[in-house]
Amino acid sequence: MxxxxxxxxxxxxxxxxxxxxxxxxxxxxxxxxxxxxxxxxxxxxxxxxxxxxxxxxxxxxxxxxxxxxxxxxxxxxxxxxxxxxxxxxxxxxxNQALSGTLTVYSRPSIAQSWLVPKLGDFSRRYPSVALTILTGNERVDMQEKGVDLAIYFDDTPPSHQTHRFLMDEAILPVCSPAYAEHHALVEAPDNLRHCTLLHDRQAWRHDTGTDEWLSWSQHFAVTLPLSSGISFDRSDLALIAAANHAGVAMGRKRLVQKQLERGELIAPFGDKTLKCNQHYYVSTPTGRQWPKIDAFIAWLQEQAR
Incomplete structure (x- = not known):
């Protein structure tokens, strides 16, 4: 040699x-x-x-x-x-690219609470497209990981990628009916000072771990408890804890809607909902405008509406 x-x-x-x-x-x-x-x-x-x-x-x-x-x-x-x-x-x-594999990256909470329950509809419409769903809390190197598109929740889309708006979001406190009754929370946000708060430490980029609760409490002039509560790296885990009477989570309305409809969670303070500066958007590598990617993004936007 x-x-x-x-x-x-x-x-x-x-x-x-x-x-x-x-x-x-x-x-x-x-x-x-x-x-x-x-x-x-x-x-x-x-x-x-x-x-x-x-x-x-x-x-x-x-x-x-x-x-x-x-x-x-x-x-x-x-x-x-x-x-x-x-x-x-x-x-x-x-084949005009409406077949083959399509790899989608998403924050875990978006995938579990919003995206995955809807995927059956996409597969019925496009049976020749084989989906692979990857999840993580970090911004992924799409080229390195072979990702075709990514769904993020943030206020600053990456400049080196192409991105499209998907949907906005609002936050509101949620808990189990039993927890609300035990702490007399219905229409009484001041009673939060006696509660355990459940935090999503990865709510968005640069989150300190309590930003959602602080933003909401400052907007509605509500005093929060001094204890730090329980923190998670996924909002869906905070919601699971809330449904099991562990405390009050800050729910994203888009992601918590089904649990509210089923009665697993309630919004004890009614219409005290705060619109987020952050929004959901879809990122794709610049220049990758394939029909199967466009079809999936169009389907996502339809689901968001």
């Missing part, structure tokens, strides 16, 4: 990668030669050249047998994944 360990792949090596893909798939130079209409020695020569140029041993050789090295297997699976993605992209282009 030469000292080419840091040399990057170029067009010359790409031509040899086809030979490597076939040889790796069969783990046989003889079978690769048969598929490629070459001699086994020609296949072996191409693989030797590729290994020398890359500075990586791709195969171990023994009498009448070859096997992928650990490094060779890594290269093969990366190559296979890239070829699969390229083939799917070509099919999407030919």
């Amino acid at each position: 030469n000292d080419s360990g840091n040399r990057l792949l170029n067009g010359w090596q790409l031509s040899k990668m086809h030979t490597f893909e076939v040889a790796a798939r069969h783990e046989s130079f003889a079978l690769a030669a048969e598929e490629l209409s070459l001699s086994p020695s020609a296949v072996s020569h191409r693989i030797n050249l590729l290994e020398e140029e890359l500075g990586i041993t791709l195969f171990t050789r023994s009498h009448r047998k070859v096997a992928l090295t650990h490094e060779g297997r890594r290269v093969y699976w990366t190559l296979k994944s890239s070829l699969d993605a390229l083939n799917q992209e070509i099919l999407d282009i030919k």
